[in-house]
Amino acid sequence: MEDFVEIYLKSLQSFCPELKDQELDLFASKLNFLELKKKDIFLESGKVQKMLGFIAKGLVRSFYIDRHGNEITVGFYAEQDYATHYPAFVFQKPSHYTIQCLEPTTFACLSYDDIQSMYQQSHNIEKYGRLVAEEILIRQQERIESFIFQSAEERYLHFIKHHPGIFNRISLSHLCSFLGIERQTLTRIRQKLAHK
Template identity: 25%
Template structure:
């Protein structure tokens, strides 16, 4: 059960078997049905989850009550409300399963114990946060400087399996456009 998460963490930092064993002992496993909210705005996030199976989305509601998706997480990805989790304060994000999913996760107490017992995991989490900041930076850059077609092409390059797994309106939300406009973009790409 821990093979994939151990591969994921050792991409960034080398850990010995004892360190990985401590990590694995602190992890909890959860199976979640499709379309279940794991976190609601106003709640405090108490998990940093690694997706073993499934597809999840993280989103917020804008001032008009529209959903704005900020992350899709599929196998071999992490998901959490990092700010809420770190500060142990209520956040403004929702996390929902789009497919039947399984995650391995650490709650706040287990993560603190892990960092105390295996300090090298501080480096792993720093690398993970740096990677997330880089992804958000690139996404912001694309949303400002690229055309709708370029945004969609970039999305397909980075998330090739998502279009087969989620409804088009979710992809449109992630890209910051209406489903109708995304449909026009896709038709134009097929025509060209």
């Protein structure tokens, strides 16, 4: 697991260079590791998320079930990312989403209580938490605006451009669900782009 600790600490440093060695040591001392298999659930809808999961290795998706019983994918998270429904985590409320592994996944986990305690001990760690929250807010806003301002084709092209590392690791049905389009629509878009 030492390699995964190193991956996690490097990610912290790149995101918040102000973090000092003793602050990184504090993070490392609080980490727990969780290994899940493909199709295992990291967070179940209706449950309170007690651990924030940094993906050291693997891929997960976040989804909810609509009133017709369909799974609607709202996010994909791979290495160097957090698997969380952040607002529910911050307020320790039951999540509306399920987070499921699409591949065998190793999480570096921090408990809610440990994170709150570390915020009290260090302004830099508190700053890191704020930067993570800002990043999540930006992504959520971009997703909302993609449905307002972009066509299905533009959403597809944006996904390919900004997520090249996971494009070939997810199913077309999950991708269609995430993009908010039918499978035949995606087929038409791909055929059209192939002939350009």
